[in-house]
Amino acid sequence: xxxxxxxxxxxxxxxxxxxxxxxxxxxxxxxxxxxxxxxxxxxxxxxxxxxxxxxxxxxxxxxxxxxxxxxxxxxxxxxxxxxxxxxxxxxxxxxxxxxxxxxxxxxxxxxxxxxxxxxxxxxxxxxxxxxxxxxxxxxxxxxxxxxxxxxxxxxxxxxxxxxxxxxxxxxxxxxxxxxxxxxxxxxxxxxxxxxxxxxxxxxxxxxxxxxxxxxxxxxxxxxxxxxxxxxxxxxxxxxxxxxxxxxxxxxxxxxxxxxxxxxxxxxxxxxxxxxxxxxxxxxxxxxxxxxxxxxxxxxxxxxxxxxxxxxxxxxxxxxxxxxxxxxxxxxxxxxxxxxxxxxxxxxxxxxxxxxxxxxxxxxxxxxxxxxxxxxxxxxxxxxxxxxxxxxxxxxxxxxxxxxxxxx
Numbered sequence: 057x058x059x060x061x062x063x064x065x066x067x068x069x070x071x072x073x074x075x076x077x078x079x080x081x082x083x084x085x086x087x088x089x090x091x092x093x094x095x096x097x098x099x100x101x102x103x104x105x106x107x108x109x110x111x112x113x114x115x116x117x118x119x120x121x122x123x124x125x126x127x128x129x130x131x132x133x134x135x136x137x138x139x140x141x142x143x144x145x146x147x148x149x150x151x152x153x154x155x156x157x158x159x160x161x162x163x164x165x166x167x168x169x170x171x172x173x174x175x176x177x178x179x180x181x182x183x184x185x186x187x188x189x190x191x192x193x194x195x196x197x198x199x200x201x202x203x204x205x206x207x208x209x210x211x212x213x214x215x216x217x218x219x220x221x222x223x224x225x226x227x228x229x230x231x232x233x234x235x236x237x238x239x240x241x242x243x244x245x246x247x248x249x250x251x252x253x254x255x256x257x258x259x260x261x262x263x264x265x266x267x268x269x270x271x272x273x274x275x276x277x278x279x280x281x282x283x284x285x286x287x288x289x290x291x292x293x294x295x296x297x298x299x300x301x302x303x304x305x306x307x308x309x310x311x312x313x314x315x316x317x318x319x320x321x322x323x324x325x326x327x328x329x330x331x332x333x334x335x336x337x338x339x340x341x342x343x344x345x346x347x348x349x350x351x352x353x354x355x356x357x358x359x360x361x362x363x364x365x366x367x368x369x370x371x372x373x374x375x376x377x378x379x380x381x382x383x384x385x386x387x388x389x390x391x392x393x394x395x396x397x398x399x400x401x402x403x404x405x406x407x408x409x410x411x412x413x414x415x416x417x418x419x420x421x422x423x424x425x426x427x428x429x430x431x432x433x434x435x436x437x438x439x440x441x442x443x444x445x446x447x448x449x450x451x452x453x454x455x456x457x458x459x460x461x462x463x
Contacts, residue, residue, distance in 0.1 A: 132201025
C-alpha cells in the first residue's frame with residue numbers, strides 16, 4: 057500500500073517561483089527561488105515542507121522515498137491553452153502547407169478547423185474520452201500536471217458537451233470554445249450563435265469553467281464575440297478569447313471591456329494593444345509553438361513583460377496549427393524566440409498559467425500548502441528545462457503527492 061507521505065530527497069536543485077500574489081508581472085517574473093541539496097515532503101496530496109536537506113525534520117511512520125540525487129525539481133507545469141478533444145489528424149494539410157499553402161487558404165477551402173470537426177463528429181463519446189486520455193498522457197510525460205482543455209471541434213450540441221465531459225473525465229479544466237468556427241450546416245455566424253447560446257450554453261455552463269471565442273476574419277467579429285461572451289458571463293463562466301492571431305480586429309479592447317480572464321495568441325498585436333494589456337487585469341497567453349508551426353511572427357513577449365502585462369505561456373496543442381504537447385519546448389521557444397529569461401518562462405507556465413485557470417492559490421509553486429505537483433528533471437541545473445531544446449529531461453512526474461509517471 058502506498059503511504060500518504062512521499063519524500064523527494066537529495067535533489068541537486070529545487071526551483072520555484074517566489075511567493076507573491078498572482079499573476080506575477082514585470083521584474084518579479086525573474087524571481088525564482090533556487091535551493092541546492094533540497095527535499096520536498098508531500099502529505100495527503102499537498103506539500104508539507106520543502107527546503108534544504110539540512111532542514112529536513114525527523115520523520116516517524118511510513119514514508120515513501122524518491123532519490124533525487126542528480127535531479128532538479130520544478131513545479132508541475134500548467135498548460136492553460138490546449139485543444140485535446142479531437143479525432144483524426146491534419147497531416148495532409150501539414151504537407152500542403154509545407155509546400156506553400158497558407159493556413160487561411162486551407163481554412164477557406166473547407167480544411168482547417170472544419171476538417172477536424174467532420175472527423176470529431178464521426179466519433180462517439182467513448183472515442184472522444186480515449187483521445188483526450190491519450191493526449192493527456194503525452195502532456196503528463198512532458199511534465200504537465202494541470203491542463204485546460206477546450207471543446208470547439210464539435211460545433212453541435214452532442215459533440216460539444218461530450219468534449220467537455222471528456223476533458224473533465226481526464227482531470228482537465230474544461231473550456232467551452234463554442235465559438236470556434238461556423239459549422240457548414242448553418243448559413244452564417246449569427247445563425248450559429250443563435251443555436252449555440254439557446255441549445256448548448258445551458259448545459260455547457262454546468263460542465264465548463266470558462267468560455268472562449270475565436271475573433272478573426274472568417275471566424276467571429278468583435279460584435280459577435282461580445283454577444284457570445286456576455287451570454288456566457290451571465291451564465292457564470294469565466295471569459296477568454298483567441299485574438300490578434302492573424303489580424304488586429306479589436307479583440308484586445310473587447311477582452312478588457314468584458315474583464316476577460318485572458319486573451320491568447322497576440323501574434324499581430326501592436327504597441328497600442330501591448331500598452332492596453334499592461335494597464336489591465338487581462339492575462340496575455342502566448343503560444344510560440346503555434347507561431348513557429350504556422351511560420352507566423354512571434355507575439356511581442358518582451359514588450360508585454362517590460363510594459364508590465366501579466367504573461368503566461370501555453371502549447372496551443374491541436375491537430376492543425378500546433379501539434380505539440382511539450383511545455384519544455386515552449387520554454388525553449390520563449391527564451392530563444394520571445395527573448396524571455398528562463399526564470400520568466402518558468403513563471404509564465406506555472407504561476408501565471410494557473411492564474412488563468414483560477415487555481416493560483418493551490419498550484420504553480422513548490423511551497424507548503426500547495427498541491428504536491430512536481431517535475432523531476434535529469435539535469436544538473438533547472439534551467440536545462442529551456443536550455444536543452446527538445447530534450448528528454450523529464451524523468452518523474454509527481455501529481456497530488458503520488459508518482460503519476462516515471463521513465
